Amino acid sequence: MHCPVCGGDCVTDARTILAELPGRFAPCPDCMGLVYDKSSPPPDIDTAEPCPSCGKRFIDEVFADIYRVMAAEGDLAGTEPLAAAGTPLVHPGFAMRSAPYLPPRSLVLLSRSVGERAAARLVDEVPEVRGVVRTGAGRPGIGDTGAEPQAYTLLAGCDVRADVFPTRAGSVVVYKQQSVLHIEFSRGQNEKILSLEREIDRHRPETFVDACSGAGTLGLAAARAGVPRVIANDAWYAAAFWTACNIGVNREFLGIEEVAMHASYDDLRRRPIARDPVMVATAAGTQEIEVYQGDLRLLFAVLPPEIDLSALDLFEKNDGRKVEEITGAWRARVGGAIFIP
Template structure:
């Protein structure tokens, strides 16, 4: 379990500094991206989420697990930061702050979690399984994360093992959270 103070600190740490790499286009094939001037790690000690996903791509590609020739960042998998919050910018990451949802083999997964920013890998479908229980199954690592839903001057923090529940990623306006707010349950959330 993470304290509210640690969660707030983690959210603040996702903000890139002035020297961090800028976001990459998500729909352009990776082979067509200009990656020449990108730093592996910024002076601030963090890595842009896109750069971490490029490392994931390299591993999946080395294992020959892409079914198509042109792959873009959005094709690699779904990145889930350890503390989900409606950020105004793509996050930069420290060690063990990212869970990836992708469809890869167990051997590939074991290599992906060697990337220091990766905390765990979840499966997304049955490409390597015939069992429907393998959807969102934790393949390797840790899948504990939190989602923070702003609620006026307070918030609702939902901590979970992501493989056990549906993804509800926070956004600036969430109709479910608005319904809870209208219930006026003082101190109960």
């Protein structure tokens, strides 16, 4: 797929991603790497070059290079611990038993400290770095349609990456642009997916609605479980777009034959927050999937009359009054079983 961020071939199908997982971050017999103390600055020694046999390098060596570039550009004083350089997000992300050896262009760096000059150097000089994102307060996305959206800043490279989430029916691959969508990293068992699978067992739904879809993880898991009709929605443009994209990424594992996009990335970006639901994509086959961008409180206007199960994965779960208000309105207008993952 043509990447909407960098124009490259960053997005590949799920089968290809899953086939590469077993050896993706494993060292070859010739790989060597030092383990660094993350609570101290890196020692004053030369870092190892990528392995001449497989091209991979141990993550601590890569992070030492990142740290030194940031220190050289004045983003770090050189006295901070190695961990102060930022947060590494590997591509693809999945539960690993040991620290990874990174192939080229497999790491997106999230950092509060990094500047533009260092970011450009990191993408040019550190072969493992895929993209560099400067973080800020809060997390990317929106809490409500009336709230100010939050986003981080992509400084260099491309920040499109994937996470792999296991389900009982098989894994799903979820791509996202990391500067505009929050981190949702798999650590073996995803509690939201487990919650969804319990609800599917309980209700055996013909139709499932994920009203706050994010990048589409729950909708994909429901489709992977065989739910005949899945409807996903999010008011944030990036969430709606990547949900639609991820249907195509995983289509081989779903009962769909074609995916039709009804809005482009640029179309959605021009209206980052939507209230009235707009159809973004449809997928048809033995299963049906629809993706909307809109306020979940107005989604009832485009939903079919029989909804068996809905997930309301609200940002503000700790606001009891708001949760009760939204779930109460959903029961009255949509009906069916509701759960909050």
